[in-house]
Amino acid sequence: MQTFSPRPPTLRLTALALAATALLAACGGGDDPAPVVPEETRTQDTRTFTADATATTFAAMAAAPGDVTAMATTSRWAGVQGGAAYRVEVPANWNGKLVMYAHGYAGTGAALGVNNPSIRRYLIQNGYAWAASSYSKNYYDVRAGVEDTNALALAFNKIAAANGRTLSSPTKTYITGHSMGGHITAAAIEDEAQTTAINKVQYSGAVPMCGVLGDAELFNQFAAMQVTAQALAGLPSYPTDKWSEISALVTSTLFTTFPSAPTATGAKYLSVLKNITGGERPMFNLGIAFGGSFPSAWGTFGSDGTVTGILNKNILDTRTLTYAIDGDAAGTTALNAAALKLTPTADANRLRRDGLRWIPQANGEFKIPVVSIHTLGDLFVPFSMEQVYQKRVAAKGNSAWLVQRAIRGVSHCDFTVAEQATAFDDMIKWERDGLKPTGDDVVTPATVAAASYGCKFTNNTLGTDESPTTNALRPATLANSVPCP
Structure with missing residues (x-):
């Protein structure tokens, strides 16, 4: 005997809906929905870039005088994911936390490259894993930077397993970056990124450095x-x-x-x-x-x-x-x-249906610890970016989550490693212990104009890993400026 099984309610409702649609069509109603209009393409979408697909690892960090950590005893993996090159380093004594590093503007060439974080030694010594992407595109493509950095964070365990090291998922993920990478850092933690990005990562803290915090x-x-x-x-x-x-x-x-x-x-x-x-x-x-x-x-x-x-x-x-x-x-x-008054084209950087805006914004909508540092003599990504950011964050009611620090450097990203490591370490302690560190007032004109402004968080001690720019400029800066008290 044939048995009868009633349709589940959801299937019955679907059938009724289809029948209603057919009836409307027969009566001249129920016009077909408008076709989805594809997002337009840009010049950037026509450009091609190439990552080195042959690299599988990279050099260990040389030990510095007094180091007690064995720099060579780390897992170091390199490869290509989604058209972007990457590097991942995990110390033997991994503390379970992952730091994503976002590099700055890399120019307009076709070759993609990965940069190690400037605080690499600090991270290894303190047990952090770190990962960095080349991004899949050069030019000022912050959208690609956010998506590819997030995608790499999400692939961390898979990459480790493929290289023979099984790791638990990170207990916390942080993000830091320089210049355009500071823009990527700020954009990645925004509520807008959590809503619109294709690859979504919930970061626990951030340290943008010399960042384009005013975006456009x-x-x-x-x-x-x-x-x-x-x-x-x-x-x-x-x-x-x-x-x-x-x-x-x-x-x-x-x-x-x-x-x-x-x-x-x-x-x-x-x-x-x-x-x-x-x-x-x-x-x-x-x-x-x-x-x-x-x-x-x-x-x-x-x-x-x-x-x-x-x-x-x-x-x-x-x-x-x-x-x-x-x-x-x-x-x-x-x-x-x-002076000419330039007027933008309406919706030049609108929200999109296919992911982040083309130039992701730093709106000030976040609720995680952020410690930002900026040199006062930077005239490429100037100190005014910090002022724009402070006002945006305050307007959103999120000032409790932001600490900003002025550094007495005279060029773009002219930080000592000690200044950068201190900012990161203070962010970690804030996120871990709930004690907000101190910072600088970046918007009161009389405060910013004071001869001693920026002294509090400037550390002119030069270490093993300084950039050539900072090695050259800090002695000249000290020789030509009013000494800090």
Whole structure:
């Protein structure tokens, strides 16, 4: 005898829904839904990049004088995942915690490369595993940086197992990075990333260093540097994307030796530049004199506002910016009247249906410990980025989760390893013990302008792993600046 099994309620409802749809169609109703419009492509999407697929490991860290940790007794794996090269290092005495490192801007070449974290020695000595991605794309592609860094974090155990080491899942995952990697760090911890990223990671703490914490506001400030230079040089209305046609004239009008020897007009421009990039503060003059980072900002002039093909439309917006020439009220008024006001194209960096924005934002929406450090003489990713970030975080009611520190360096990312390791260690103690560390007020003009500003967290001790830039600049900085008390 044939038995009858009633349909489950969900199947009956589905059948009823299909029947209703057919009836509506027969009656002329129930139009087909509009087709999904695919997201547009960008110049960046047409570029190809290549990671070294032959690397399976990388060199052990050399022991430094006094090291008690055996630097060679770590697992070191290299490979390629999702088109991005990676490195992973796990000490023998792993403490169960993973640190993701995000490198800075790597240029526009086709070859992808991985950087070790500057605090690698600290991490190994303290039992942390770390991992770093090349990202699958070069250029200023923060979206790729967040996705590929997160994807690598999610693949940590799989990579370890494939290399013969079975590990438990990390108990905590942290993120840190320099420059563009600081932008990646800040974007990765945002609520927006938790909602829209394809690869989602819940980080427990973050340390952005010399980071683009104002995201697209950095490009607005670059544009402001250009339009004020043009205006003071007598070319206020010249199209900004034609910079190459006037750059030599503007430069010679403002400087006898660029950028360390300004003309009288150039001295006014440097006053404007100081105020765009964070206001009166120690190390600005030394940053101009020998820090070496301002030529990199000057080299961005002439942008069409797409961030070299990361966007399809112009994002530059200088409409709300005002400029100041110290001690020259009339000149200030004239400059603000003359300087071009750039207007962005609507929705140039809108939310997307296919993951993160093309330029992910640092909105200040997070609730994990963040310790940020920035050098005062940085004129490529200037100290003003910290001020923008502080205001955004405060506007979201999240100031309790942010500590910011000024460092008396004169160039971009000009930190000693000790300054970086201290910031990371203080973040860890905060996350672990609940005791918020101290920081600096980055927004009160009189505080920032004080001759001793930045002394509290500056550590000029040079160690084994310093960058060539810091090794060269810190002695010169000390010789040319007011000593800290």
